Amino acid sequence: MMADKDSDRRFATRSVHSGTQHIEGAVNTPIFQSSTYFLTDERYTGWAAGAQHTLLYSRLSSVNSEACVEKICALEGAEDGELFASGMAAISTTLLGLLSQGDHVVASADVYGGTYGLMTEDLPRFGIGVTMADMQDPASYEAAIQDNTKILYIETLSNPVMKVCDVEAMSEIAKRHDLLLVIDNTFTSPWGCQPIAMGCDLVIHSTTKYLGGHSDIVGGAVVGRADLIAELFPKKVHFGGSPDPHACYLLERGMRTLNARMPIHASNAAIIAARLEKHPMVEKTIHTSLPSHPDYNTAQRIMPKGTGMLAFVMKGGNEEALRFMRGLEIIFEATSLGGVESLVECPFNSSHMFVPEDVRNTAGVVPGFVRLSIGIEDVEDLWEDIVQALEHD
Numbered sequence: 031m032m033a034d035k036d037s038d039r040r041f042a043t044r045s046v047h048s049g050t051q052h053i054e055g056a057v058n059t060p061i062f063q064s065s066t067y068f069l070t071d072e073r074y075t076g077w078a079a080g081a082q083h084t085l086l087y088s089r090l091s092s093v094n095s096e097a098c099v100e101k102i103c104a105l106e107g108a109e110d111g112e113l114f115a116s117g118m119a120a121i122s123t124t125l126l127g128l129l130s131q132g133d134h135v136v137a138s139a140d141v142y143g144g145t146y147g148l149m150t151e152d153l154p155r156f157g158i159g160v161t162m163a164d165m166q167d168p169a170s171y172e173a174a175i176q177d178n179t180k181i182l183y184i185e186t187l188s189n190p191v192m193k194v195c196d197v198e199a200m201s202e203i204a205k206r207h208d209l210l211l212v213i214d215n216t217f218t219s220p221w222g223c224q225p226i227a228m229g230c231d232l233v234i235h236s237t238t239k240y241l242g243g244h245s246d247i248v249g250g251a252v253v254g255r256a257d258l259i260a261e262l263f264p265k266k267v268h269f270g271g272s273p274d275p276h277a278c279y280l281l282e283r284g285m286r287t288l289n290a291r292m293p294i295h296a297s298n299a300a301i302i303a304a305r306l307e308k309h310p311m312v313e314k315t316i317h318t319s320l321p322s323h324p325d326y327n328t329a330q331r332i333m334p335k336g337t338g339m340l341a342f343v344m345k346g347g348n349e350e351a352l353r354f355m356r357g358l359e360i361i362f363e364a365t366s367l368g369g370v371e372s373l374v375e376c377p378f379n380s381s382h383m384f385v386p387e388d389v390r391n392t393a394g395v396v397p398g399f400v401r402l403s404i405g406i407e408d409v410e411d412l413w414e415d416i417v418q419a420l421e422h423d
């Protein structure tokens with residue numbers, strides 16, 4: 031799916047040009063808001079051959095989804111991919127599509143909450159075993175492998191405490207045991223980490239986040255080994271979590287500026303993290319650029335360019351964290367991440383609301399914990415907003 035010409039081009043050029051369909055001489059891929067396509071002889075032949083990437087019906091693929099898949103493959107260095115209506119559609123189709131009754135997957139309790147729910151509530155209903163290990167500790171994954179294990183499932187960065195996964199070490203374990211390594215790379219985007227080059231078989235994105243980049247769509251993608259994508263395609267067609275052409279258009283448009291946006295997200299976050307770490311009202315700051323981060327060395331190897339995601343713990347607990355959050359004027363209190371605008375949330379009353387307090391504390395989501403998705407606004411405006419919210423009554 032990655033076009034030959036793309037392999038000679040650098041990341042920024044691929045980000046702008048890869049996948050774009052110049053139909054009727056259009057510079058950008060036009061929106062093909064059509065559920066179905068004429069059945070020509072060529073398409074009948076494509077259908078008979080399995081239909082992947084043949085324009086037949088928009089649940090299978092569309093002009094706009096094809097453009098996005100080609101671009102994501104070019105950015106991740108993947109052989110092939112599929113696009114979905116949400117990150118969770120991508121994750122559930124991948125796991126339910128590749129695993130069968132009696133199989134086993136190793137994951138981590140830190141995975142995204144929706145993924146955790148799928149793994150702990152739904153996979154077991156279909157006779158698929160799940161063992162939770164620790165993404166920060168590859169040896170714990172190896173120890174959890176059973177005779178029936180098929181997949182090791184990881185995330186580049188955990189949410190919200192930003193543990194960094196040693197993707198290279200995980201890849202060695204997966205190879206040694208002949209297992210599939212599947213990674214959710216949403217928190218860094220392919221700009222920040224390229225897991226396929228480190229040995230991952232499949233890379234998943236919630237394109238809702240950095241790839242879309244403007245908080246205006248919900249979407250997902252899986253890219254990686256062509257044989258696995260060919261296995262997943264009929265599952266996507268059966269489960270039906272396919273994206274709408276207009277959402278694909280917005281995704282493609284968003285990805286064209288990925289390489290321009292990401293360095294600003296990451297440098298704004300690094301500047302704010304360094305200042306927060308010195309602020310007297312802050313107990314602890316977590317960002318992969320800080321030498322105080324427990325996985326700093328791993329981060330320098332796996333995702334050296336960084337990310338816009340950071341967290342900190344306010345002195346005074348959740349009451350103080352809420353006071354801070356509600357005092358912000360530029361940074362919006364909202365869930366999600368990766369958009370051009372900065373967002374803030376306190377996990378205790380949002381993403382981790384249903385996680386018992388003792389479990390939250392053990393996971394590092396202690397009272398006063400605040401998560402920030404740093405956008406691309408002027409960093410001084412963001413810092414002034416943070417300082418006034420920290421210090422106002």
Ligand SMILES: Cc1ncc(COP(=O)(O)O)c(C=O)c1O
Pocket residue numbers: 116117118119142144185189214216217235236237238248249250366
């Ligand atoms: C790391 C990660 N993966 C997957 C998802 C699910 O994506 P979506 O909301 O697009 O279904 C999210 C959503 O927040 C996420 O943060």
